[in-house]
Amino acid sequence: MTEGLRPERPRDSSKAYATLVTNADFAVGAKALVRSIGLSGTEADVVVMHTGAVSDSSLEPLRLLGARLVGIDLLPTSDAFNARHARDRLHGAAPFTKGSKPPFHTPLDNFAKLRLWQLDYERVVFLDADTLMLRNCDSLFDYPEFCAAPNVYESVADFHRMNSGVLTARPSQVTFARMLEELDDTDAFWRRTDQTFLQHFFPDWHGLPVVYNTLQYVWFNMPALWDWPSIRILHFQYEKPWQVPHPRQAQLAPLIALWAAYAGGGPVPDAASLPNPLLLA
Template identity: 70%
Template sequence: MRPARPAGGPFAYVTLVTNADFALGAKALLRSLRLTGTPADLCVLHTGGVPEASLAPLADLGARLVEVDLLRLSDAFNAAHARDRLHGVAPFTKGEKPAFHTPLDNFCKLRLWQLDYERVVFLDADTLVLKPIDRLFHYPEFCAAPNVYESLADFHRMNSGVFTARPHPETYHRMLARLDAPGAFWRRTDQTFLQEWFPDWHGLPVFDNMLQYVWLNLPALWDWSAIRVLHFQYEKPWQDHPKADRLRPLIELWRAYERGADVPDPTTLPGPTP
């Protein structure tokens, strides 16, 4: 852990950036957090794969940059979770993972348990915070929303794009021992691991991690006035992709945050077409 500066307090919002694309996402996320008026630290874990030019805007937004190494995992683990092998064994059939997605990078989320904060809220770099969520710092470890984007069956699985945690080095070391146990295979990388590590995870409302596919698949669940965190799972708003036209209001909202200007009130935006 190589932080650029000391922690600014006991609470922090944390995200992970492993390449220039996710740094672009993090810029919009940090701006959205700033607009909520939170006094918590904004912390960006980043790996060596992120160019300095991509990190500079994050520092300009007041983020505490913490450089981390990739986890030291066995050759067998790395082979089992390499992109082609993982997607071959556990293909994504509902959406498209972007070309810059590297599954092994996801496990770097576990580094947050090494941080020098009392409590953190983790947010994927492809999220936006539309309403204050500081209440989550007072929630227990481990809280996450269900992975709802297609049907009621999704409630059986959690989504690791937003969660609460209490950093502690002992937790981190125990996690690493379990993560890379002989024969271990985590079908959905960090998400599968965290759900097994915290089998009694506390469920957050879906509005604390509203997945963009709800707009497409469950339009009756969409409510701009209730959504606190919007999560662009699968296709990213800064990419051209086949679903872009159908997701246009969400993408335009993300672009406004990324620009840092003319951010609309989400409650004035149109809803999905049933």
């Protein structure tokens, strides 16, 4: 067994879609994501990495949907590193100015995402637990390491920054060891946690089309770019669709309703048939 990982059962495929759950709230998000991946028709494994902060009752719905659960430890980072990346200190030094993160957002836990490089797969596509797969994305397994979409949600000026909510990886213990060496360097401060670190570690990252990681703020910031038939993965960055009350309910109601359909057990709409925001203005 790989140190720091505790899989419940053996793998069924050499490829996997993986996500990370660090508390009960993100387990709620992961349920909708896991269901959406299953409905895409993929034959790849669906892996949910989870920390000890998640109860078995929160994980059971994911298990029932067929996910392979893999318990993980948080990374062995130093006390000084942990203090620098604690929620209050991190958000004080690098505040979010475009939107708000929910209170259950725990920035330090984000670094546990790096354990996906320890998984026993040849190829992995990682998706944050606040995403939905709207159509099959198996072609991503043929993309090289490391690919991610640009962090575009306000203007095209954001194309130089990556968003780590969807990425392609080739698990490797050697790569993981190198990551740990660079991550907790003296006085290291990663402004947007794993996202900033990964852009540093993979400076020549390959850009995915934004349809593989369409950020929800595009809906109201750049409505002319929204095209339901093209979107493959929808990402609820900032506020989460299961928050009650939701701070942007009025602005994001159609997206929240779509997430709720996947989170439930009934039918889901064909996203290609949904109206674009310009038609609702």
